[in-house]
Structures are given as C-alpha cells and as structure tokens.
Amino acid sequence: MGRHRVPVRRNRVAIEREKDTDLRTHSIGATIVQTVAGLFVVISGTYDMSVQTAEAIPAFARKYALNCTTCHTAPPQLNTFGERFLENGYQLPGTEDGGITGKKNLGDLSLDDFAHYTGVRLRGNVLRAHNFKQQNPPGAESGTVQNKSELGFPEVFSLFTAGTLSKDMGVFAEMESNLEEGATGIERAFITFNNVGGENIANIRIGKLDPSAVFSFSTLRQQLEFIGESTNSSTDAVQRAGLFPLATAAKFYGLRDRSGAVISPYAPSLYNAVAETGVEVRGRPFGDWFMYQVGVLNGSNEGFGDSNKGKDFYGAIRLDYARSANFSASLSGFAYLGNSNATVFDGTRNVDANWNRYGAAAHLRYKMLDLHGMYTLDRITHAPTAALSNFDTTASGVTVALDAYVTNRTLLSLRYDNMDAGGDLTQRTSQTFAGMQIKHYLRSNVAVYARHDLNLRRAEEGNAAARNLRHAVFVGIDISY
Amino acid sequence: MKPILLTVTLCVMLGPSALLRAESPMSTLVGRITYPGPIESGQVVAVTRDSSFCGTTTAIHTVTVNAKTRGLQGAVVSIDDNTVPATDLPRRPLVLTNTRCAFSPRIVVGEVGQQLEIRNDDPVMHNTHISMGPRTFVNVAMIPASRPVEKPLKQPGIYLVQCDAHKFMRATVVAFTHPFFSVTDDTGAFQIAQLTPGEHLVTVWHDTLGTFQQRVTIPARGEVTITIEYPAHVDANKK
Amino acid sequence: MHRRVLRYLAILMVTGFCATTAQALRPKDGRDTITEGHRIYDRACVWCHGTEGKGDGPSGWSIGRYAAPRPRDFTAESYKLRSTPSGELPTDQDLFRTITQGIPGFMPSYRSLNEQERWQVIAYLKSLNPAFEQEQPTPIVLPSPPLFPSGNGITNGRALYAKYECRTCHGDNGAGDGPESKAGHLRDAHNLPITATDLTDPSSFKNGATPHDLYRSIMTGLDGTPMPAYADQFAGQEEAAWDLVWYLQSLSGQPGR
Numbered sequence: 001m002g003r004h005r006v007p008v009r010r011n012r013v014a015i016e017r018e019k020d021t022d023l024r025t026h027s028i029g030a031t032i033v034q035t036v037a038g039l040f041v042v043i044s045g046t047y048d049m050s051v052q053t054a055e056a057i058p059a060f061a062r063k064y065a066l067n068c069t070t071c072h073t074a075p076p077q078l079n080t081f082g083e084r085f086l087e088n089g090y091q092l093p094g095t096e097d098g099g100i101t102g103k104k105n106l107g108d109l110s111l112d113d114f115a116h117y118t119g120v121r122l123r124g125n126v127l128r129a130h131n132f133k134q135q136n137p138p139g140a141e142s143g144t145v146q147n148k149s150e151l152g153f154p155e156v157f158s159l160f161t162a163g164t165l166s167k168d169m170g171v172f173a174e175m176e177s178n179l180e181e182g183a184t185g186i187e188r189a190f191i192t193f194n195n196v197g198g199e200n201i202a203n204i205r206i207g208k209l210d211p212s213a214v215f216s217f218s219t220l221r222q223q224l225e226f227i228g229e230s231t232n233s234s235t236d237a238v239q240r241a242g243l244f245p246l247a248t249a250a251k252f253y254g255l256r257d258r259s260g261a262v263i264s265p266y267a268p269s270l271y272n273a274v275a276e277t278g279v280e281v282r283g284r285p286f287g288d289w290f291m292y293q294v295g296v297l298n299g300s301n302e303g304f305g306d307s308n309k310g311k312d313f314y315g316a317i318r319l320d321y322a323r324s325a326n327f328s329a330s331l332s333g334f335a336y337l338g339n340s341n342a343t344v345f346d347g348t349r350n351v352d353a354n355w356n357r358y359g360a361a362a363h364l365r366y367k368m369l370d371l372h373g374m375y376t377l378d379r380i381t382h383a384p385t386a387a388l389s390n391f392d393t394t395a396s397g398v399t400v401a402l403d404a405y406v407t408n409r410t411l412l413s414l415r416y417d418n419m420d421a422g423g424d425l426t427q428r429t430s431q432t433f434a435g436m437q438i439k440h441y442l443r444s445n446v447a448v449y450a451r452h453d454l455n456l457r458r459a460e461e462g463n464a465a466a467r468n469l470r471h472a473v474f475v476g477i478d479i480s481y
Numbered sequence: 482m483k484p485i486l487l488t489v490t491l492c493v494m495l496g497p498s499a500l501l502r503a504e505s506p507m508s509t510l511v512g513r514i515t516y517p518g519p520i521e522s523g524q525v526v527a528v529t530r531d532s533s534f535c536g537t538t539t540a541i542h543t544v545t546v547n548a549k550t551r552g553l554q555g556a557v558v559s560i561d562d563n564t565v566p567a568t569d570l571p572r573r574p575l576v577l578t579n580t581r582c583a584f585s586p587r588i589v590v591g592e593v594g595q596q597l598e599i600r601n602d603d604p605v606m607h608n609t610h611i612s613m614g615p616r617t618f619v620n621v622a623m624i625p626a627s628r629p630v631e632k633p634l635k636q637p638g639i640y641l642v643q644c645d646a647h648k649f650m651r652a653t654v655v656a657f658t659h660p661f662f663s664v665t666d667d668t669g670a671f672q673i674a675q676l677t678p679g680e681h682l683v684t685v686w687h688d689t690l691g692t693f694q695q696r697v698t699i700p701a702r703g704e705v706t707i708t709i710e711y712p713a714h715v716d717a718n719k720k
Numbered sequence: 721m722h723r724r725v726l727r728y729l730a731i732l733m734v735t736g737f738c739a740t741t742a743q744a745l746r747p748k749d750g751r752d753t754i755t756e757g758h759r760i761y762d763r764a765c766v767w768c769h770g771t772e773g774k775g776d777g778p779s780g781w782s783i784g785r786y787a788a789p790r791p792r793d794f795t796a797e798s799y800k801l802r803s804t805p806s807g808e809l810p811t812d813q814d815l816f817r818t819i820t821q822g823i824p825g826f827m828p829s830y831r832s833l834n835e836q837e838r839w840q841v842i843a844y845l846k847s848l849n850p851a852f853e854q855e856q857p858t859p860i861v862l863p864s865p866p867l868f869p870s871g872n873g874i875t876n877g878r879a880l881y882a883k884y885e886c887r888t889c890h891g892d893n894g895a896g897d898g899p900e901s902k903a904g905h906l907r908d909a910h911n912l913p914i915t916a917t918d919l920t921d922p923s924s925f926k927n928g929a930t931p932h933d934l935y936r937s938i939m940t941g942l943d944g945t946p947m948p949a950y951a952d953q954f955a956g957q958e959e960a961a962w963d964l965v966w967y968l969q970s971l972s973g974q975p976g977r
Binding site: 064065066067069070071072073079080081082084091092093094095096097100101199322323324325326327328365367368405407408 | 760762763764765766767768770771774776777778779780781782783785786787822824825826827828829830831832833923
C-alpha cells in the first residue's frame with residue numbers, strides 16, 4: 001500500500017547504489033523475458049492450478065472460518081459481499097453479529113481471540129528494474145537514474161488488527177513498516193459505530209481513515225502496488241517517475257503542504273488519500289442502491305492535529321446495482337472541498353490556498369472480471385494571484401484498471417494511468433503509463449507476480465522524469481497470514 | 482332354474498362387453514427406425530481405472546446401426562398424445578446393471594412409478610450416479626456382489642446415468658407418464674400397442690443424435706407398420 | 721397421594737410450558753413467514769445466492785471461481801448436506817443446521833440471526849423450490865454412536881475403507897489425494913472440478929466432523945458431488961459403519977469417540 005504521505009522525505013532517496021555494476025541489465029526486453037520465464041519454470045507443474053482448497057488465514061478468515069475469496073475477488077480488492085461487510089463495520093451483511101461471532105463473554109467483557117483480529121501482510125519486489133531514455137540526466141543524483149536491476153524484498157510489512165468490539169462497534173488499526181519510505185508508523189486507525197438510527201441509516205468512522213474506502217474506486221485496493229518516485233534530496237525535483245493510480249495522485253508540481261514541504265505529485269491525496277484524520281458518516285438509508293457519505297477532516301497532510309482552524313469537507317454519492325446474475329456495478333461521485341489545506345510559494349513565502357477535488361468512478365464486476373476506473377479533477381483556489389502567476393491551478397487524472405482471473409490461481413491485471421499535471425509551469429509534466437501484471441497464487445495467501453510498466457509517452461521529447469522512465473519491471477512476492 | 486337364469490343374464494351382460502374389448506379399435510404401431518448413416522464407431526477413450534478388468538480403451542457416443550436393415554439401435558420411440566388410459570398391469574422393476582464396466586442396458590425406459598433396480602455384476606466397485614438436470618436422483622456406491630438398490634422413478638424425463646469411478650460409463654433412463662413407448666432393438670425395430678386410431682406425433686430420441694418427430698396416421702384396428710428414417714444431421718443437443 | 725398428584729401436575733405443566741415455548745421459537749409456516757424470510761435473505765444471503773436464489777449472486781462466482789463449490793441454487797438443485805437418503809431433499813433441521821453452522825471455508829455461520837429469523841429464511845428458501853411441496857423428505861435413522869470403539873473397531877474400519885475403495889478419491893491416507901482426485905477427474909453436478917475432502921483435516925469438513933456427522937455423510941452421500949451414499953451397503957449392519965467412522969477420525973489423530 002505505502003503511506004506515501006507528504007512531506008517527501010529528504011533522506012529516503014539518496015541511498016548509494018554501490019553494487020550495481022554487475023546487476024546492470026542489458027536490455028529491458030531480456031529482463032522481462034528472463035524473469036517471467038524463470039517465474040513460470042518454477043511454478044509450472046508443481047501446484048494444482050485448477051481446484052480451490054480451503055486455505056484461509058488473516059483475521060476475518062480466521063474469525064469466520066472462510067477462504068479469502070468469500071470477501072475478495074483477489075486481495076486486497078473486495079467483491080460485493082466484502083464491500084458490504086466492510087460497510088457494516090466488519091459484521092456480516094444483513095446482520096449485527098459484532099457481539100456474537102467468535103466472542104468470549106467474560107463477565108461484562110466480550111473479547112475475541114486475538115488471532116481473530118490480527119492479520120499480517122508482507123510483500124515486496126524481489127527484483128526491480130528500470131530503463132531510461134537518458135541515464136544520469138543533469139539534476140539527477142548519482143546512481144538514481146540508471147538502467148539497472150535491484151534486489152528488494154521485503155518492502156512493506158503491515159500488521160493490522162480489525163474487527164468488532166461489540167455489536168455495531170468496530171475497530172481497525174494498521175501499522176506499516178515501509179522500507180522504501182524508510183518509515184514505520186500507524187498507517188490507518190479508526191473506530192466505527194454502525195447502524196446508528198437503524199439498519200444502514202448511518203455508519204460513523206472516527207480516526208485516521210481513508211475516505212475512499214467505500215467509493216467505487218478505492219485507493220488502497222489496487223493490484224498494482226505503489227512504486228515510489230525518486231526525488232533529488234536537495235532540490236526536491238522528481239528524478240524518476242513514480243507508478244501510482246494517477247487519478248488518486250496529487251498531480252501538482254510545486255504544491256506544498258501547510259508546513260511548507262513539497263507535496264509529491266504522485267502522492268494519493270485529499271479524498272483519495274491513504275489516511276487522513278477526521279470523522280465520516282455514511283449509509284444506505286433507502287436501500288442497497290444508494291449510498292451517501294459526508295466527512296470532515298483536519299486537512300490534507302496534517303500529520304497530527306490541525307495547523308489551522310479550517311477543516312476540509314467531503315461528500316460522496318454512490319449508486320449500486322447488484323441484482324443481476326454474477327454481476328454488480330457501482331457508480332460514484334465525490335466533491336472534496338479543502339480549506340487552506342495547501343500552500344503555494346509566491347516568491348517570498350508560502351501562502352494558503354484551497355485545494356479541491358472532484359471525481360467520478362465506476363466499478364463493474366462480472367465473474368472473473370473486475371473493471372474499475374476513476375477520473376479526478378483538482379483545482380487550486382483562493383490563492384493570491386501573484387502566487388499563481390507561474391502556477392497552473394488545474395490538474396486531472398484518469399485511472400482504468402482491469403483484473404481477471406484467467407485460471408483459479410492466476411490473476412492478470414492491466415492498468416492505464418494518465419495524469420494531466422498542474423502546478424509549477426516549469427516543472428509540471430503530464431504522465432501516461434500502462435501497467436501489466438501477472439500474479440500467481442501458489443497458495444491462497446502466497447502469491448508471486450511479475451509486472452511491467454510501460455511509459456506511453458516515452459517517445460516524447462523532454463528530460464522530465466515522467467518522460468525519461470521508459471520501462472519498469474518488477475518481480476515480487478505477496479504474502480498474508 | 483334361478484341360478485341358471487342368473488348365470489345366463491350375467492353372461493349376456495358381460496359377454497358383449499368382453500367381445501367389445503376383444504374387438505376394441507386399439508391399434509399397434511410396429512416399425513423400424515433407420516438411420517442413413519454414417520455409422521459411427523464412436524469416440525475411443527482411455528479407461529482410467531480398473532483397466533485390468535475393464536480393458537484399456539472403450540468407445541463412447543456410439544451410433545449403432547444394423548448393417549442389413551439400416552436399423553438404429555437404442556432409439557426411444559414414444560407417443561405422448563395417446564388418450565387411452567393405460568391398463569393397470571403390475572410393473573416389474575426396471576433393471577440397470579453395471580456389467581463389464583458398462584451399463585446394461587444403455588437405454589432404460591419406463592413409467593413414472595416404476596422401480597429402478599441398480600445392480601453390479603462386476604468384481605470392481607462402481608458408483609452409480611443418476612441425475613436429471615441439476616437434481617440428483619440417486620448416487621450410490623455399488624461394491625462387487627452388492628445387493629441391488631431400488632428407487633422409484635417419480636419424475637418424468639431423461640435421467641443421465643454415470644459412474645464417478647469410471648467416467649467413460651454412460652447410460653440413460655427415460656421415464657414417461659404413460660406406457661406408450663418402446664426402445665429399438667438391434668435391428669432397429671420397435672412396437673407400441675394400445676393406440677387409438679388417428680393422427681399421432683411420434684417422437685424419436687437418441688442419446689447421441691437427439692430428438693426427431695414425425696406425424697403418423699394410425700388406422701382403425703390392427704397393426705400399422707412404418708419405417709421412420711432419422712435425418713442424417715439432427716442437432717444432438719436437442720433433448 | 722395428594723402430593724403425588726401435585727407432583728405429576730407440576731411435571732405436566734412444566735413439560736407443557738417447555739413444549740409451547742419450543743413451538744413459539746419456530747414461526748408458523750405461511751405467507752408472513754416467507755415474506756419476512758425474503759426480507760432477511762435480501763440483506764444477508766443475496767450476495768452469494770442471488771436475487772432469485774439461483775446461486776448466482778454478485779459474489780457467488782468468487783467462492784469457487786472456475787471450480788466447485790458454487791453457492792447453492794435453491795430453485796432446482798439437490799442439497800449436499802442432509803440427513804435424508806440420496807436423491808431426497810433435506811429436512812428443515814438440515815437447513816437449520818447449515819445456516820447455523822455455516823460451511824467451513826465457504827459460508828459463514830449465521831448464528832447471529834436469531835432462531836426465528838433463521839426459520840423464516842428457511843421458509844423462504846423452501847418456497848423457491850416447488851419440490852418441497854411435493855416431496856416429504858424423511859431422515860435416515862441416526863443411531864447413537866457407541867461410547868468407545870470396540871477392540872477391533874479401527875482395524876475393521878480400515879478394512880472397510882479398503883473394501884469401499886474410499887482411497888479412489890480420498891487417497892491411501894485420507895489426504896484427499898486419491899488417483900481420481902489428483903487426476904482432476906472428479907466433477908460436481910455443474911461439471912466443475914471438485915476435489916475429495918482431506919479427511920486428515922476435520923476443520924474443513926463441510927458436513928461436520930462429529931461422529932454423527934461422519935455417519936451421516938457416509939450414509940446419505942453428498943448429492944451434487946461424486947460422494948455416493950453407502951446406506952444400502954450398510955443395511956442391517958450399522959455397527960460396521962461406526963467402525964468406519966472411528967477409522968476416519970483416527971486419520972486426523974482424533975481418538976475414536
């Protein structure tokens with residue numbers, strides 16, 4: 001998942017690459033072929049690829065004695081049942097089993113076995129390889145923009161606890177240790193109060209939460225994981241493009257948060273942030289077909305507390321259709337209104353601006369196919385004209401993803417990402433990438449994958465990082481237990 | 482005197498009706514189903530279990546045609562629009578036997594209410610699994626020298642008979658709500674009695690070739706002999 | 721004499737009260753019950769079982785994907801988990817048990833719906849298949865297991881396991897790796913690939929893992945799967961069936977109980 005919250009940490013990218021001479025790849029094509037072929041030699045013929053066995057592990061699987069695919073299409077992506085389970089505060093849809101399932105009653109204390117709350121995810125790219133149009137361009141730190149392959153596992157270790165404290169009261173906490181970002185901390189943590197005022201009338205979340213959790217496009221449920229960009233530690237300029245679902249990204253170059261730190265154009269932000277602190281209410285008061293969501297946050301990128309009086313507000317509406325055979329669809333729209341939640345440098349100092357976002361998304365699931373996409377439009381407003389003379393105040397992004405199980409154990413994923421960047425006119429560069437991934441589940445909770453990201457603008461002129469990165473190849477392992 | 486009178490009266494009363502029954506206008510359809518070909522020896526499949534007894538290969542989806550008469554074996558002929566109520570004869574159970582790693586007979590036809598008796602004559606275990614569409618009729622393990630298993634046919638229609646241990650074994654049970662049906666023998670011949678005169682729709686069904694229907698006129702009384710030719714290319718998926 | 725009468729009267733009253741309370745938990749079958757059951761179904765069950773109960777809900781395919789199992793089609797299919805002979809519908813108690821316990825790995829336990837709600841859902845499920853009105857499912861006789869296996873119990877059970885060729889699907893040691901299962905030959909009623917149960921892992925038994933559950937599975941078979949019914953084979957010698965149950969339990973290291 002990756003927190004990838006701003007500020008872009010200055011110390012995280014200047015890691016010396018001393019040992020790369022013997023790891024240099026001759027060509028990206030060779031790398032792709034070698035890694036994918038190697039992967040399939042290892043796995044072919046060894047495992048039963050056609051038939052499901054009942055292996056089930058993390059928290060909810062333990063608690064409810066269920067396989068992953070009861071709630072997930074392919075983890076972390078949810079199927080319709082899993083979505084409703086999440087919305088119901090980690091209670092079975094249509095029930096309020098929070099005080100019953102798995103609970104031991106000890107006087108007036110009701111507790112699960114800790115294993116029923118706990119799950120671990122350990123993942124990372126065993127191998128990363130980047131290929132550039134121009135190696136070591138001016139402005140890039142030594143070793144950061146070179147055709148080379150790197151060993152990397154693990155990258156992210158997530159420990160999460162989630163479940164119900166009692167009927168209609170849920171909790172979620174996730175701690176993440178991210179080696180790429182060089183940081184360990186609480187990723188998200190919140191408490192939920194569900195079915196307030198009646199079944200699905202209002203569900204409240206309080207804490208450090210991801211607003212897009214219940215949207216048709218959820219930031220944290222992408223099959224192609226975040227690959228962080230590389231920025232110059234002195235100038236904060238992007239050296240190597242990041243690979244993100246760009247519709248979620250900040251999309252502005254040179255935009256700063258309230259503490260003055262530069263916001264990465266790739267960082268999932270605002271409504272699509274990985275986590276922000278606030279309160280949210282949502283529900284389906286008229287039936288399954290309609291959901292409302294409103295929330296208030298301290299603000300974008302406010303680490304702890306609120307650096308100003310202003311709060312950010314968001315609202316979303318979702319329409320669902322889940323009445324056809326093997327099919328469900330949803331359509332959502334949101335508006336995120338920021339209140340002095342960003343700053344722009346006007347030459348002398350950082351001045352407050354409002355950073356707003358509007359977006360629409362759709363999600364279709366049919367048997368083995370999972371198609372989802374989102375369009376977002378960002379606007380910077382309420383900043384003094386002087387500060388905006390060199391600043392494009394509009395940015396937009398599109399992400400479309402298709403995941404398909406081609407066999408019981410093999411998942412094929414495709415993703416298209418486009419960012420129409422805004423911000424500093426000298427820095428902003430639009431970016432368009434296509435990603436392909438094949439992921440094979442050795443067991444339900446152990447998967448290996450190979451991925452290739454291709455820059456669709458690689459032939460265009462310019463030295464910007466978004467043009468320079470031509471190919472990226474990843475081979476990795478994803479484990480949950 | 483009186484007993485004699487009674488007897489005579491009774492005979493007079495009953496006699497003519499007995500005569501009438503003997504002379505009722507019921508007809509019999511005698512016929513042959515022919516198939517112009519090609520004669521299919523079927524698809525040869527490997528025997529996956531118990532090959533020491535069952536052999537190493539066997540043929541499925543066969544279309545067996547008599548070389549001399551061109552008669553099609555194992556076609557089910559039925560007339561569903563006959564209005565004569567069936568006579569109430571005691572019905573023997575329909576026997577389906579696992580023998581030499583095949584079901585015998587391959588086509589079993591009977592009436593709703595009849596018992597189906599499943600047997601195993603082989604020294605290997607069979608698992609006779611009979612279903613109609615998504616609904617299981619019966620799924621029983623039949624060990625060697627197992628006692629027969631009986632179950633009444635309660636629904637009309639076509640039942641698929643399989644063996645889960647020997648996937649190449651296949652048979653069909655067809656159950657009707659009336660007794661006007663027959664299965665063609667190895668010469669392609671069949672016979673259906675107790676038919677009212679008039680026009681009837683004859684339905685012919687074969688487990689590989691599918692369904693085919695033809696109108697036939699049955700004259701009053703007696704036997705009518707027809708030959709029905711199965712068209713060469715019937716959609717085998719039509720059931 | 722007086723006291724005895726009072727005692728009997730008291731017993732009668734208590735028994736009568738208990739009986740009426742038990743009846744009160746189960747709602748009367750009828751239009752209202754079915755409507756209520758439909759309402760609960762539409763919130764809790766529809767996601768896998770579908771709006772018409774055909775097992776084609778929006779998440780249903782996810783459960784097994786290209787293989788068995790798929791969620792039950794309540795409109796036409798046979799039921800797998802029963803106490804009735806092969807080919808017959810389940811009893812109401814069978815349905816109640818399945819909803820209450822869930823199916824390990826695939827269906828959660830709906831103990832969280834109260835008893836009345838579960839009976840209402842059952843009434844709705846039965847209304848989806850006209851066969852429930854036409855047929856009278858009768859459970860097989862489920863005798864009590866002997867408290868302990870007889871001296872030769874597990875040995876006899878092992879011999880039965882061989883005699884009934886259970887290893888064909890379940891494997892020599894019950895690990896579900898018999899030749900037919902490993903070769904991928906086994907298919908369910910929808911022609912989806914299915915594997916034999918790993919008998920060394922009782923937590924995965926869909927029909928339950930108690931001695932009674934094992935007895936039931938052996939006798940009634942699991943309709944819609946290749947698992948046949950062995951009731952006719954054991955007719956008149958139920959004790960032998962318990963020997964097989966003890967042997968099966970021994971495969972997972974459980975002492976015969």
